[in-house]
Amino acid sequence: MDEQLLPKHSSGINGSLRETHSLRDSLVAIETLQSGASNPVEPEPKRIEEARELFRLILPVMGTTMLEFLPGFVSILLAGNIGGANSQHYVDAAAISVMLLNVTAQSLGLGLASALDTLCSQAYGAKRIDKIGIYFQTGVVVLSIALIPMLVVNSFAEPILNLLGQHTNVTYLTRDFSRLMLPGLPFLFLYELVRKVMQCQNVVKPLVVIAVIGNLVNLGAGYGLAYHTSMGFNGIAVARSLGNITLTFLLVPYFMWRPHQLRDWWGHGWNIKAAMNYVNLFVRIGCPGMVMMAVEVWAFEILAILAG
Template sequence: MDAKEAKKQILFAVPIILTNIFYNLIPTVSIMFTGHLGELELASSTLAQSWATVTGYSFMIGLSGALETLCGQGFGAKMYNMLGIYLQASCIVSFIFSIAISLLWWYTEPILILLHQNPNIAKQSAIYMRFLIPGIFAYGILQNILRFFQTQSVVLPIVLFSLLPLLLHIAFTNLLVHHTSLGFQGAALATSLTFWFSVLILVVYVCFAKTFKRTWTGLSFTTFSYVFTNFNLALYSASMLCLEYWAFEILVILAGIMPNSEETTSLIAMCVYTEAIAFMVTYGMSAAARY
């Protein structure tokens, strides 16, 4: 074993592992708060979160995969100014798909009923999903910026920039759920607002940090020339990643058609969330190998 190379990969992988765990815990914290409101609220939020992962979050992570190829090639070829252009093109693609996903999320209730979910849970899940809609736009941008960081081996700052939103999210969710009239809906709204806060601090860092003075030179109309290139790569990347996520999240949908769906949906979802956190370890190690 090459000990030097192993150490290098571990030091690169650990920050990515922590970053992904922290970001994954943000929606999970919201669900934990809804669990204190009742079984129906817990089952509805877990089903909504699984539906959001299947139709939105996993797709956004997959779309950002195009930057692994484009930014990786640009950085390796020392075409540093292209990284910022690729980032902007990827954000445009993510924004377009976010609009389509938002329309799908708005009509969550009839879709879940069509999938033979409990009508009461489907109705509450649809309410939860509508408050998650603003967050899907932020989540797409967030994933793109993370790839922008990682392809330049800038991984330590994003640990802090993921931990800070998580800590604020805990306090913010508690405020909206227990100290406002929003209650159940407040947990979903907190998730959306936290994702936007995460994007904001990352954007500020990219614009002002000396680390990116070569790779981020500001907004450019040249970006639009690379949207289609990004679009082609992003679709293939999203397709592969979605199949991986769907294999697990489909279990939550299946749990919804079992007897005592309020209990089974929550139990299966919690198992899937636990598995997802464990998956972040192997994801981080694979990222080290890619970059």
């Protein structure tokens, strides 16, 4: 009887030992996995490579921003080479017109557009590419509304500058010059919105090329219209508008060449109703950027206007 029970007892002990070994192996495996997860092996950062990558992203953005303000300097330069008895008045009028446009329009519009830096980057990081198109349309709505007072102020540059004590001959030249620069302003804002959208997707080099071409158009048209047509001084302002218009129109052949870069975020077309839902958010994020850019510009430009 005892002999019959011994095998069964021995079998039970062996089974318990197997279960114990199995449990111990499982615990060791779990500890190994946890140890590996809590102490991941990360490569040491390489400063040279990080600096190179940082400059690769910064330089195109810095270049396009500089190229957006460069036409103002070119306008003053072209005005300074017009001969005649009123040559000094031409320089003064061009400088004041450019300053007024920067203070009351360009700095405000480009600052508001900075809201897309935040909104589009978040949407792109979350893989919500369709949201980028909605945010872009919100930017179009907000900047279109903001454009109205900008156009009004620059259209009545002469009485405003007279109140600031500017010379009447200069304000007279400024009146038409400022008005002729206004048609290109909406195109500049539209280009800026597209630039923000593409920038969040790491597409910047084509926009630098477009900005360079726009500046060349401004320079070439300004030289031709100012020195070789009857438009004279006012031809410089017309060239400024043509340069800004070129920025937007060059986006058309680019997106025809790279249609997927437009289709990814513009696949559903216009949806103004959805865009209006984000107007408050856009303004809330864009206003601090607008103030920062405006203060930087105003600090220099307002002193120059008052000194005139």
